[in-house]
Amino acid sequence: MDRRRAAAAAAGLLLAALAACAPVEEGGGPGGAQAQRTLTVFAAASLTEVFEELGERFERDRPDIRVEFNFAGSSDLANQIGEGAPADVFASADSRTMRAAADGGRTATDPAVFVRNTLRIAVPPDNPAGIESLSDLSDPGVKVALCAEEVPCGAAAAEALGAAGVNVTPVSRERDVKAALTKTELGEVDAALVYRTDVRASGEAEGIAFPEAKQAANDYSIAVLTGAEQTGPARAWMELVLSDESAEVFDDAGFTAV
Amino acid sequence: MTRASPPSEAAGGRLRVRAGRFPWLLVVPALIGLAFLVLPFAGLLARAPWATLGTRLLLPEVRGALWLSLTTATAATAVAVVLGVPLAWLLARAEFPGRRVARALVTVPLVIPPVVGGVALLLALGRRGILGRHLDEWFGLTLPFTPVAVVIAQVFVAMPFLVISVEGALRGADRRYEEAAATLGASRAVVFRRVTLPMVGPGVLAGAVLAWARALGEFGATITFAGNFPGRTQTMPLAIYLAMQESPESAIVLSLVLLGVSLLILVALRDRWVGAV
Numbered sequence: 001m002d003r004r005r006a007a008a009a010a011a012g013l014l015l016a017a018l019a020a021c022a023p024v025e026e027g028g029g030p031g032g033a034q035a036q037r038t039l040t041v042f043a044a045a046s047l048t049e050v051f052e053e054l055g056e057r058f059e060r061d062r063p064d065i066r067v068e069f070n071f072a073g074s075s076d077l078a079n080q081i082g083e084g085a086p087a088d089v090f091a092s093a094d095s096r097t098m099r100a101a102a103d104g105g106r107t108a109t110d111p112a113v114f115v116r117n118t119l120r121i122a123v124p125p126d127n128p129a130g131i132e133s134l135s136d137l138s139d140p141g142v143k144v145a146l147c148a149e150e151v152p153c154g155a156a157a158a159e160a161l162g163a164a165g166v167n168v169t170p171v172s173r174e175r176d177v178k179a180a181l182t183k184t185e186l187g188e189v190d191a192a193l194v195y196r197t198d199v200r201a202s203g204e205a206e207g208i209a210f211p212e213a214k215q216a217a218n219d220y221s222i223a224v225l226t227g228a229e230q231t232g233p234a235r236a237w238m239e240l241v242l243s244d245e246s247a248e249v250f251d252d253a254g255f256t257a258v
Numbered sequence: 259m260t261r262a263s264p265p266s267e268a269a270g271g272r273l274r275v276r277a278g279r280f281p282w283l284l285v286v287p288a289l290i291g292l293a294f295l296v297l298p299f300a301g302l303l304a305r306a307p308w309a310t311l312g313t314r315l316l317l318p319e320v321r322g323a324l325w326l327s328l329t330t331a332t333a334a335t336a337v338a339v340v341l342g343v344p345l346a347w348l349l350a351r352a353e354f355p356g357r358r359v360a361r362a363l364v365t366v367p368l369v370i371p372p373v374v375g376g377v378a379l380l381l382a383l384g385r386r387g388i389l390g391r392h393l394d395e396w397f398g399l400t401l402p403f404t405p406v407a408v409v410i411a412q413v414f415v416a417m418p419f420l421v422i423s424v425e426g427a428l429r430g431a432d433r434r435y436e437e438a439a440a441t442l443g444a445s446r447a448v449v450f451r452r453v454t455l456p457m458v459g460p461g462v463l464a465g466a467v468l469a470w471a472r473a474l475g476e477f478g479a480t481i482t483f484a485g486n487f488p489g490r491t492q493t494m495p496l497a498i499y500l501a502m503q504e505s506p507e508s509a510i511v512l513s514l515v516l517l518g519v520s521l522l523i524l525v526a527l528r529d530r531w532v533g534a535v
Binding site: 073075076079082143145148150151170171172173174175179182183186187188 | 384504
């Protein structure tokens, strides 16, 4: 009898865990009689804060729609879309990834560039290595983290360093911009090249602007996907992202208007 | 296996399938389990661009990453055995206050996400970490971004597998053999070396294989604590992850290389050292 009770308890726990995992309707919606439609947005990780805020506005205006996000690295998202992941809209952190998705026949609308992000030199709070310009990063005594060239921030960093004619041997090629930023915040490296928005979001690292950043800006672009089930809401979302109303939110986060 | 204690022989006898009745209850779930483990692997094989496999193997970055992976995983396993076997003995055989807590602490690296483990290692052993700060001040030694950091990250995630496996073997071993040796005048060290270790040998070996495999596949703690630099800290899993950013095909090829090499080594070792275990 004991074993049976234990099994029942285990099953109960499992059910409770499953229930906890199930999506919960956000409060504030209509009584529940009306079926809600779900808009699925795949977006670059650096858009997390801004898109979540825009998502709240969108849901307030269109109570019949719930916006769900999948935030990850742009190329990871493009791979998932290529493998048939159910997404309505894709917003990538660079135009290269978007072009690949468009060439693969995955986009239903022409990709539109909505904001731009530029690089900054991020340094730990007290700037221990006394970094002032891009050329300081080539000092062999300075530990630098760059993004790997396979990810957008690494490609941008290579472009900026190339434009400046500065040769940097990093101690690490990080997998994404947040990892590079974390190593700076912890003081493990003296400097890293990250986006302006990341410095803005970081409470600790300080950002140093440099002129060559202009030559290596990342253009964020958005498109409705061919596999979209919610074409109408997807187009509405794209319009919201491109609207003047959103420009302010992007500006607050450190993005540059195009 | 002739050394095996009587209880395991008895178990072997009971498990033998009785004639005339097929054990469906065991075989069906076993086959489903096997299929579940093998199916994703079949997916990899189906998508692999076989034509480019040879040329990729010849790339210096790939060979560098493979060599680094094999050497660091082996070094990590050696460290895990040297530190982990005594730790397992302590947990299984010694009576001391806080033993339960210590046993739970050993499993911490299994539970926390490896990336968090990497951050924890940075906070402890990094340039500004609680211990790392002094290493830097006193000896000018900084661990992050070095191959040593790769090994440290791997030991951190892999040693629990060895400790748990050896501790289980120690608990299952018949203590009367040790007691008999002790009454015959053997010292503690001699008992451990001549009686205990041979008895739990298969457990140590199984634990070492688990630890090696876990170290070989280690990604999160490594990239966080040791960073990613080709030739210095870029192991195969890191190279695979980055290849994935550009083309899934090349990532698949690299994964197959890692899988093939590790399977080859494990099978070779198994035949040579363990016979039919």
